[in-house]
Amino acid sequence: MHEDKFESKNISVIKNVAVVIPCFNEAESIDELVRQLDSNFLVEDPQCIYSFLLVDDGSVDETWYKISKLSNNRNSRVYGLRLSRNFGHQKALLAGLEYALKSADFIITMDADLQHPIKAAKKMLLLAIYSEYNIVLGQRELDEYSSFFKKSTSKSFYKLMNYFGVDIVPNVSDFRVMDKASTEALIDHGDTTFFTRGIISLIGFSQFIYAYKVEKRFAGKSKYSTRKMIKFASEGITSLSISPLRLTFLASLAMFGICGLVLIYVIRSWISGNIVSGWSSIMLSIYILFGFNFLLIGILGEYIGKIYQQSLRRPRYIIQEVSLPSTN
Ligand code: UDP
Ligand code: MG
Secondary structure, three states, X not given: OOHHHHHOOXXXXXXXXXXXXXXXXXXXXXXXXXXXXXXXXXXXXXXXEEEEEEEEOOOOOOHHHHHHHXXXXXXXXXXXXXXXXXXXXXXXXXXHHHHHOOOOOEEEEOOXXXXXXXXXXXXXXXXXXXXXXXXXXXXEEEOOOOOHHHHHHHHXXXXXXXXXXXXXXXXXXXXXXXEHHHHHXXXXXXXXXXXXXXXXXXXXXXXXXXXXXXXXXXXXXXXXXXXXXXXXXXXXXXXXXXXXXXXXXXXXXXXXXXXXXXXXXXXHHHHHOOOHHXXXXXXXXXXXXXXXXXXXXXXXXXXXXXXXXXXXXOOOOOEEEEEOOOOO
């Protein structure tokens, strides 16, 4: 589909469009990001009124200073939300979505590092406005810039998600356009672990997948450390699938079988009087059994932890400060 087809159509009502961007230590990218947003989403667009909502996710560099300065500029369209600490990308996204929903008809979400091309975002927006689709998901088609490690772990992640029965589109990150109704449905999910791309697969609506080419990170390094990536993957799986719990049941069945075999072996050795020579098999069984036990307890722990967190009903993010565009 091509966007020109839609540009020729007329829409009678002006749409409010918010671009929501979580930022964590992105001070080096903010100026260029806003410059590109300004030059692509024009003030004089007859069909849309744009606002850019930058969510500072507890940065420790000059990110908030830059955001508030830009939003205080004359005729600025930059809004800033400052979270009280680093809540993580997904919660920052949620904070932005909830705030944007107060006035937006369509919401674009993208990263601050310019890896998500703004031109692609515009095309996706046109699709969402003029076609029957409520949600347009950006799918990484070609990624020349991520490391081999990042690409292979990401591939395994999507495979694992599908294996555990989570219906998630591969290579779809948090680059998307959603209309008001689908965004409301998304944030209606009160999950403590707000794993956006997984919840999107649960809410339905008509979704279109738009392939795009990933750009190079404008400045700085990825803000997803290996630790954050593991946390993200584990939260993604355990917040959407209970299959790992079934795995514990299957594993215990397998263990039961192994124990039966060991029992037969022990009885045979006892009958033959050859008892001392079983040392290695005993050691092996102990290690295998303990290993499995720890794994199963670990999986149970993950879910119990989730139940615990959900029962506390703590806020998923805290807004410390808001910066609105200056009206002078
Ligand atoms: N981000 C965030 N909080 C975090 C980590 C990341 O708000 O704790 C933001 C980050 O500033 C960026 C987006 O989430 O706008 C995606 O992060 P990044 O580009 O570092 O991830 P990658 O593209 O390497 O997967
Ligand atoms: Mg990035």
